Amino acid sequence: MKKTKKISVIILLVIVIASLIAGCSNESSSNNSSSDKQVTIVWSYWGDPWEVAIDKKIAADFEATHKNIKIEQQYAPWSSYFQKLQTQWSGGTSPDVMFLNNTVSYAKTGVLQEITPLAKKYGYNLDDYYPEQLKEFQYDGKLYGVPRDNDTKVLFYNKKLFDDAKIPYPDKNLTWDQLVDISKKLTKKDGNVTSQYGIAFDPSFWFLTTWMNGGQLFDDDSNPTKVLLDDPKAIDALQKLGDLINKDKSAPPYELIKDSSQISQLFTTNKLGLIVGNHALIPSFTKVADLKWDVTYLPTIGNNPKVNVAGGAGYTISSKTKHPKEAWEFWSYLTGPDAQKLFTESQLIVPANKKVLNSDTFLKQSYNAQVFIDETKAGRAYPTTPKANDFFTATNQYFQAIWTGQKSAKDSVNEALPQLKKIIESK
Template identity: 65%
Template structure:
């Protein structure tokens, strides 16, 4: 009996010792390690410089675009470099000479800067990133091409339309202009809408236009003024159709007397002021006139198509300033992403809200945001499709300014167009050939 009890007791002691041993080992053993939580990837802050010129309304919209982009790109800071037109390009030239540059730039005359090597090849970048180039008219991209490469895209188009004062048409019991308008019927209508007092002084004109857009009227008469708009070798003002178009413009002022004098229309702001004062019935102009017209009390207006001239195909202007990217950017990936946003639908629609531009992006141009207006916005869409690009040659600016000086004689009525062209040709030819 005693032996059995001792055996049981020994067994219990063994169990207690074993339990103690196991418990002690468990307490002294290191706790199993848990895998460390992955640290969030560190994103370095990036500052991008965006340069542009523009009116106060453009500055405000650009600020909104930058702020909107920063909201969804926490590591990106957009530093805006504004300069007025008068000093904008000089500032860029100074930066480039010093080896620095804004990352994204609003530019015009792009081929001349691409030639200097300061712009990134956007054709390659857009292909690599599947950017939708189908959103642009090929004609509108010509101003951003150099030696077969693309260096940017336009923000807007300088499309011209015919603004007309509905009240003045109603008072004269005349039908509003439509697609059937020709140059001859335009003259007839403008003459009917011109009023003069007993002294012969005009109190109301039928039509006004910007004489510095003479190239548009040459195109409307199915003529050209250079043999090649990229690398010209010859000036074509002596083409009878070009001379006729210039004379047609001068005749509106001096023969038909249905347009204001050159002194009144050489300042385009004067034209819009007279239209808003019900002193001009029709004005050839662009979309930038619309905000002022909308805000003018008791001004009833709409837009119509430009006339055709001598049965020739319709023509308009295609082109505008646009966005480029620096070849010197220290952050090319981030710079491209911002460039793509600025040129994309969301940013373009912010400009559309201002009613100041005809968007270059076709998807936005045909969107409800652009088309659903109190005026016939479809006219801008249709006229844009008929656009011809501004010349891409760097010599166009000098040719245009010199031509303007000579052509003043046509607008004042002092000389006929053929005589002015003959007088101007030696100097204009020199500009192109040297």
């Protein structure tokens, strides 16, 4: 009888222990299930078809190594992208991770997450970027994103046209006066019709020529209180560009240079000798098998120091995200070397990440990629004032008269100044 009782007690203990183990197992399973629960992160971006294809691959690669995070992609064309975001923000929602430019104007409204505390928390190295690159993502001393790529400008040259004209290829010692002279020599006419142009540029790059000439747009690029475009150096820079079109006639008319695709077509059909442009032109050039071309450095103007453009559009995190940890994981992947390498292999960008910029992935090209690296080091951030968008919209409208030859640079600047001062100098 006692033996039976002992057996019963043992059986009861076994049942209790088994129940406890099962309970712990279920609790552990429940915890794992919770941690493995899939979270959806919304990623918004704009872009040409090549960009969209790379973005889709990046999302797929990320999901393959982050099973608990699903990336919902919110694409919109440039023409409607920002309006769509504004509508979402007004309604109290937002994508978790966003591709943005003019970041300062959005950071000011509070819709973006500050990056620096997160970088410190997760060990993200912000030293992988040049300080000038990060300026465009800083507001009130705080960082709200990092660039995807650099909008570095270089000088593209058509080797065939240089060879035909028996002109040496341009190098890093090129001056503005030499550039003007070469552009004239490369220009050809058949009667009154220009069959070959010497040089082309995007008129919206006018501010870079202003910097190259020692001029300034404002007294302070972050917190401007005064417009400085009436300075003789700034006016002279604008007139230099206008003269290429209307005086020397070595540059195509405004109608042919306001669209980069038309500039590219002139170059690839051997009707254009030089282009001031960025890396985005390269894919269209590499597709033309018999096109002989390379890149070199922008010219210097007088004794002014070397200057270029730093930074471009980049990635930000919403302050409204409901999944901050997962949003950070995806953001840090987007801005890290793996995603940067994918974009670099497309041949369309100058990577912002210094490690990728100086890697064989970028350097081993059929053209002189080192030029982009050297010019990037001379980069200067776009004006970071939230008023910059309105300023450039106004200047591009007024300065069109310079490109079409209807007005001198001085007259156009004087006409624009009241509106520009209203934008910049008003409280």
